[in-house]
Amino acid sequence: MNTLHVRLFVFLFLTIIATSVFGGRHEILMEKNWKFTKGDNGDASQINFNDSKWESVTVPHDWAIYGPFDLHIDAYISKITQNNETKESMKAGRTGSLPFVGIGWYRLKFDVPELKAGKKVTLLFDGAMSHAQVFVNGQQVGNWPYGYSSFHFDITPFLKGPKENILAVRLENMEKQSRWYPGAGLYRNVHLIVTEETHIPVWGTYLTTPNVTSKSATVNLKTAVEARTAANLKVETEIFDASGKSVGSTVSEKTNFDHQPFEQSIQVVQPNLWSPESPVMYSAVTKIFQDKELKDIYTTRFGIRSVKFEPGQGFFLNGEKRIFNGVCLHHDQGPIGTAVNISALRRELAILKDMGCNAIRTSHNPPAPELLNLCDEMGFMVIDESFDEWKRAKVSNGYHLFFDEWAEKDMVNLLHRDRNHPSIVLWSIGNEIGEQGDPDGGKRAEFLQNICHREDPSRLVTAGMDRLGEDLKNFVAPVLDVPGFNYKPMRYERAFAKFPQRLIYGSETASTISSRGVYKFPVVFDKMKTYEDAQCSSYDFSACNWSQVPDDEFVKQDDLSYMMGEFVWTGFDYLGEPTPYDESMRAHSSYFGICDLAGIPKDRFYLYRSRWNAGKETLHLLPHWTWPGREGQITPVFCYTNYPSAELFINGKSMGKQTKSNDSNQTRYRLMWNDVKYEPGTLKVVAYDKNGKAVATKEVRTAGKPHHIELAADRTTILADGKELAFVLVKVVDANGNLCPDGDNLLKFSVTGQGGYRAVANGDPTNLEQFHLPQMHAFHGMLTAVVQSTEKPGSMTLKVESSGLETATIGLKTVKNK
Numbered sequence: 001m002n003t004l005h006v007r008l009f010v011f012l013f014l015t016i017i018a019t020s021v022f023g024g025r026h027e028i029l030m031e032k033n034w035k036f037t038k039g040d041n042g043d044a045s046q047i048n049f050n051d052s053k054w055e056s057v058t059v060p061h062d063w064a065i066y067g068p069f070d071l072h073i074d075a076y077i078s079k080i081t082q083n084n085e086t087k088e089s090m091k092a093g094r095t096g097s098l099p100f101v102g103i104g105w106y107r108l109k110f111d112v113p114e115l116k117a118g119k120k121v122t123l124l125f126d127g128a129m130s131h132a133q134v135f136v137n138g139q140q141v142g143n144w145p146y147g148y149s150s151f152h153f154d155i156t157p158f159l160k161g162p163k164e165n166i167l168a169v170r171l172e173n174m175e176k177q178s179r180w181y182p183g184a185g186l187y188r189n190v191h192l193i194v195t196e197e198t199h200i201p202v203w204g205t206y207l208t209t210p211n212v213t214s215k216s217a218t219v220n221l222k223t224a225v226e227a228r229t230a231a232n233l234k235v236e237t238e239i240f241d242a243s244g245k246s247v248g249s250t251v252s253e254k255t256n257f258d259h260q261p262f263e264q265s266i267q268v269v270q271p272n273l274w275s276p277e278s279p280v281m282y283s284a285v286t287k288i289f290q291d292k293e294l295k296d297i298y299t300t301r302f303g304i305r306s307v308k309f310e311p312g313q314g315f316f317l318n319g320e321k322r323i324f325n326g327v328c329l330h331h332d333q334g335p336i337g338t339a340v341n342i343s344a345l346r347r348e349l350a351i352l353k354d355m356g357c358n359a360i361r362t363s364h365n366p367p368a369p370e371l372l373n374l375c376d377e378m379g380f381m382v383i384d385e386s387f388d389e390w391k392r393a394k395v396s397n398g399y400h401l402f403f404d405e406w407a408e409k410d411m412v413n414l415l416h417r418d419r420n421h422p423s424i425v426l427w428s429i430g431n432e433i434g435e436q437g438d439p440d441g442g443k444r445a446e447f448l449q450n451i452c453h454r455e456d457p458s459r460l461v462t463a464g465m466d467r468l469g470e471d472l473k474n475f476v477a478p479v480l481d482v483p484g485f486n487y488k489p490m491r492y493e494r495a496f497a498k499f500p501q502r503l504i505y506g507s508e509t510a511s512t513i514s515s516r517g518v519y520k521f522p523v524v525f526d527k528m529k530t531y532e533d534a535q536c537s538s539y540d541f542s543a544c545n546w547s548q549v550p551d552d553e554f555v556k557q558d559d560l561s562y563m564m565g566e567f568v569w570t571g572f573d574y575l576g577e578p579t580p581y582d583e584s585m586r587a588h589s590s591y592f593g594i595c596d597l598a599g600i601p602k603d604r605f606y607l608y609r610s611r612w613n614a615g616k617e618t619l620h621l622l623p624h625w626t627w628p629g630r631e632g633q634i635t636p637v638f639c640y641t642n643y644p645s646a647e648l649f650i651n652g653k654s655m656g657k658q659t660k661s662n663d664s665n666q667t668r669y670r671l672m673w674n675d676v677k678y679e680p681g682t683l684k685v686v687a688y689d690k691n692g693k694a695v696a697t698k699e700v701r702t703a704g705k706p707h708h709i710e711l712a713a714d715r716t717t718i719l720a721d722g723k724e725l726a727f728v729l730v731k732v733v734d735a736n737g738n739l740c741p742d743g744d745n746l747l748k749f750s751v752t753g754q755g756g757y758r759a760v761a762n763g764d765p766t767n768l769e770q771f772h773l774p775q776m777h778a779f780h781g782m783l784t785a786v787v788q789s790t791e792k793p794g795s796m797t798l799k800v801e802s803s804g805l806e807t808a809t810i811g812l813k814t815v816k817n818k
Contacts, residue, residue, distance in 0.1 A: 024196040025296055026113050029189060030167075034059050035107045036185070044105040045135035045168045051107045058722075064100035064184040065337025069768040071097045071585045076176065082394070082432055082466065084546050089583055096181030096332075096575035097588035097768075100129075104185050106169040112194060115162035120195050120226075124152040124202055126369055127188035128171055129338070135168040145402050147173075147182060148331075148365035149410045150417050152193075152202045174397035179388065180330060180576035183338025188368050198227040198288060198295040203416040205300045206261070207284060208458045212306040212318065217271040219248070221300070222261040223286055231255060234289040235262045241272070241282055273318045274303030274422040276358040279379035281422075303376060303422025309460055309482055311502035314564045315425070317381070323557070324381065324565025325612040326359030327352060327594065328508060330574035331367065334597045335759035335771035335786060336725075337575075340368045343725040347714055349378050351595060352571055355605055356612025361464075361507065361567040364388035364431040366414045375423035383462065383484075383507070383567070384418055385428035386411060390444055392434025408451055415455040424459065426482060427452045428507075431464040435476065442475030449479065464507035466546075468495055487511065487547050489556040496562055506557070506566035511547030513580065513591040514538040516602045516763050517741055517780025519623040523636045523674070525549070528579075534586035534766045538603045538622065539638065544579055550607055551665040558668075568608070573597040578765055587765040596763030598784035599727060606640040611669065614642045619698045624741035625683040626703045635678040639671040643687040643695065648673050651681040657688075704734035706743050708806035711798070720793040720814035725758060728785045728810060730800055732778050743781035745802045749774040751787055754814045755796030758786040789814040 035054040043049065075092040112121055123134065123141070130147030133140060136158035144151040159165055173184050193202065204224040211218040223235055238249040248266040272280040281303055288296040308316045315322050333344040345368070352360075359381040362371070366386060375382050389399040390407070411429075418424055429448040435441035449461040460481035468491050471477035483499055484507025485492070496504050513536040520537035527545050529536075536542050543549050550568070557563045573593030581587040589597050594605050606620035620640045627635060637655070639646050645659035658671040666672065680702040687696040710731040718724040732743030751757045759771040762779035769776045776783055787798050793816050799809045 024294070025199065025298070026194040028113070028192040028194075030108060030110065030192055031058055031189075033108060034061070034186070036061065036063065036104065038063055038102055038104050040103045041105065044107060045133075045138055045140070045170065047138045047166045049107070049168075054105075054107070059106070059186045059190055060188055060339040060341070061185045062183045062187045062337035062339040063104050064098045065335075065339070066772050067098055067770045069097045069588055069770070070099070071588065071768075073097050073099060073101070074175075075585070082546075091582045092585045093578040093588040094180070094576055094582055095178055098181060098575065100173050100182060100184040101175045102184075103170065103172045106171070106186055108167045110165050110167055110192065112159060112162050112165065112192070114194065115159065118197050119156070120154065120197055120199060121156045121159060122152050122193040122195070122202060123155050123167070124150070124191040124193060125186075125188070126150050126190070126340070127366075128169065129173060129183045129185060129187055130177070131172045133170040135170075137166055146399065146406060146410050149413055150188075150366070150369070151413060176395045177397040178576075179395060180574060181332055181338075183332060187338040188340050196295045198225065198229070198233070198290045200224060200286065200288060200296050200298040201226050205284070205286065205298060205420065206416075206456075207300050207302045207420045209302070209304045209306065210458070212271070212273065212304060214273070215270060217268045217304045219266045219268055219284070219302075219304070221264045221266070221284055221286070223264070223298075224261045225257070225288060227257060227290065229290070231257060232291045233257050234292075235264065236287045236289070237264050237266065237284055239266055239268060239282055239284050242280055247282070268304065271304040274305040274376075275317060276379035276381060279303065279377060281376060300420055301373075301376065302420050305422050307425050307459065309503055312562055314503070314562060315505075317425070322358075322381075322565075323563075324359040324505060324567060325357055326361060326381070326383075326565060326567035327357055327571030328361045328363040328567050328569050329571050330363060331365065332575050334572070334575075334599060335761035335784075337771075340370055341723065341725060342370050342374070343718070343723075344727075345371050345374055346378075347599065347727055348572060349374055349380065350714075351599060351601070352380075353378060354613070355594070355601075355609045356614075357571065357608075358612075359383070359565070359567065360571075361385060361428070363508075363570070364464075366418075369417065372418060372421045372423060376421055380423055381425045382421070382423045383426045383428050384414065384424045385431065385464075386414055386448075387430045387433070390430060390433045390435050390448075392438065394434065407448065411448060411451045412455060415452060419456045419459075426462045427456070427459055428462050428464065428484070431508075432466045432486060433463070436465060436467045436470045436474065439474055442479045445476050445479045449481065462507065466508075472498060484508075489548060489553050492556050492560055492563065496560070502562070503564065504562065505564035506553060508569045509548070509553045509566040510550050511544050511569045511592055512540055512549050512604060513542050513544065514540055514602050514604060515591060515765065516596045516600055517624065517782075522634070530580055530584065534581045534584055536580070536591045539636070540604050540607060550604065551669050554611065554669055555665050568594065571595065572599065573763070573765065581765070588768065589765045591765055597765070598761035598763040598782075600729065600763055600782055600784060603638075603640065607669065610640050610642045616642070617696055618642045619646075619685065619687050619696050621683060621685055621698055621700050624703075624739070625678075625680075625700045626741050627678045630678040631680070632677055634674075635676055637673045637676045637683065639685050641671065641687055644690055646671050646685050646687045648676070649682075649684040649686070650676065650679060701736075701738050703738040703740045704736070706732045706740045706745060706805055707735040708733060709747070709800050709802065709808035710737065711800060711808050711810040713810055713812060716811070717813045717815060718789050720754065720789050720791055720816055722789060722791040724789045726787050726812055728787065728798055730778070730783050730785055732781045732802075732805065740781045743778045745805060746775060746777050747783065748801045749785050750799045750801075751796055752799070753796035754790045754792050754794035755787050755812065756790065757798075758788040760785045787812065
């Protein structure tokens with residue numbers, strides 16, 4: 001954590017303390033002491049229900065991630081129109097082959113601090129998967145079907161007093177309710193909020209920065225106030241910069257409260273503008289007084305920036321044209337499932353940041369609030385997406401069952417929750433929705449877009465579309481503020497010419513498929529090619545029948561000046577959708593990721609990095625160089641680099657110099673030696689700059705037999721909060737430290753000290769070993785082990801053992817404050 005973030009953390013912490021003590025607001029994270037059971041075991045909503053034999057869990061909690069995997073769980077006959085399928089066939093692994101279907105009950109005994117007359121108590125759920133029914137002291141207080149939505153209920157009338165209230169939550173997941181693994185349970189945080197009757201409600205502020213220059217910025221803040229007595233209200237707002245320094249303030253008063261928001265405008269001189277390179281955050285601290293008595297304090301975090309889309313020109317942030325180097329992200333975090341963890345999310349974003357990624361599309365649902373907070377802090381532009389389905393069904397138990405009653409409620413909650421985040425630059429109302437083919441599709445798109453415009457006039461609206469002709473015919477694309485297109489680089493010119501907005505970007509691109517460390521011969525372009533081992537080649541020439549290899553998108557992004565960038569499907573592999581093996585009963589996770597399910601970069605990572613992070617050196621060779629039995633056979637070598645040319649050597653003999661050229665889509669972005677014959681030894685590449693000067697080298701050596709284990713943690717110091725994780729890369733190497741690319745050793749894990757073992761993943765889409773068990777086979781010589789802190793500071797040691805290999809250990813510190 002850098003000095004700026006430390007100052008911000010300290011300031012926000014002091015603000016929270018002040019809010020709790022002086023402002024009448026108490027916010028409690030309801031994490032511990034929950035009881036859980038799967039199954040509809042009696043009327044668990046009742047206050048006197050005996051849950052003593054239930055499992056004790058901590059929330060966030062994903063009940064299904066522990067498995068076991070079973071490829072028959074989600075095997076069913078289906079026709080996936082999004083994949084251009086014209087007939088039904090048996091599918092498996094589409095939802096991760098995990099037991100997420102069923103009923104789950106959660107119960108919690110809770111106290112309400114300082115509960116007395118004149119207090120109001122709210123329960124806020126960041127997300128609950130799914131069909132939530134919420135009970136307090138045996139009475140139902142509300143329900144919410146959409147598992148990705150945040151929602152809240154006033155539970156004041158249901159409380160029996162300040163002590164020993166009972167909260168019960170019933171959740172139910174249906175089969176065929178999702179096209180990927182949705183998770184199960186209270187997988188996002190639950191909050192208890194206690195306020196005075198006069199207070200700012202949940203998501204009660206709306207902050208925009210309508211006028212921004214380098215010299216001055218206007219901060220406009222609308223603050224909703226709930227009050228029983230509508231008189232003599234005063235609102236004070238003060239803005240603080242990241243160091244805690246006050247940079248502006250204002251006061252508003254109403255003697256006769258009309259229940260309309262207080263609107264305030266504050267000028268900030270010499271603002272630090274938010275951008276991916278400089279994600280500076282401010283805080284607006286709002287105090288509510290009634291009859292001169294302080295009733296509430298509410299902090300709104302925000303960034304100062306301007307966002308504009310110019311027809312024919314593109315997207316501008318703070319007056320400068322920007323290109324989206326973006327990825328799509330599903331919400332699971334590999335081996336820990338969907339249970340939200342900030343350190344897991346931070347790690348994912350750090351990996352993407354190193355690749356040069358500057359934008360995230362939350363596919364295809366509202367994200368966790370923690371992800372948006374991190375995007376604010378770390379500097380990612382965000383397309384915040386709402387739905388994968390409207391009225392037209394993709395899966396039989398999908399969102400179409402609730403659209404009429406719930407779509408506006410879900411949209412309003414999403415918009416109110418997220419609209420103060422500077423990272424969000426577009427709202428997305430849907431992905432590849434069936435209404436593209438309906439005559440009234442445009443009307444439904446307009447209905448949702450109008451909700452966005454009503455609740456947040458400061459941002460435009462988009463959607464991911466995959467049917468250009470139908471989108472035109474049914475007025476879906478022309479209605480949208482900003483059309484987004486999935487897998488249509490060959491049709492960008494036509495779309496741009498026909499659409500009145502004169503704006504276009506790749507909302508979903510590539511869907512290149514690959515398995516880390518796997519290389520297939522001969523090296524040829526293929527679509528939906530399958531192999532006996534149920535893997536895909538990492539030469540990055542493999543795509544789906546609807547998609548492309550990365551280079552085909554790069555060409556259009558470079559050659560068409562009006563293109564605003566792309567969002568690659570996907571940043572990381574995710575649970576479910578194991579295309580092209582969803583008919584094989586072999587795989588349960590995707591092959592689309594630039595990184596695998598363990599968070600380990602595939603070769604494709606470096607192709608994107610060489611383009612998106614061109615200011616930093618990238619020099620990556622593929623494949624590995626350990627091929628017993630391939631001696632003398634053609635084994636092409638590719639180099640992904642930001643340098644214009646390079647020379648390849650095998651055991652000191654030059655294979656020639658290659659220079660990027662416009663001869664083909666691939667030669668513009670890759671250096672390729674297609675006729676190399678394999679011989680054991682050393683593969684070496686020397687990179688040259690634009691002046692022909694040798695500036696960098698990289699070597700890959702033929703590996704010997706597995707000898708020992710190497711460990712490297714993403715962080716060696718973590719918070720002793722009982723939640724923070726460290727991710728340890730585990731490699732099987734030979735006696736000289738060379739990665740053994742065929743290493744599949746069974747590795748066993750143990751943790752001692754102030755920490756514990758959490759999970760493991762090896763990135764193999766066909767691997768059915770359970771994540772939470774302290775052992776797993778390496779996949780092509782690597783995997784990632786996850787350890788978790790306790791609440792006691794000190795140290796922990798991870799030990800990794802394997803028969804026939806030297807044991808390895810790594811130590812980590814756990815501290816109360818970083």
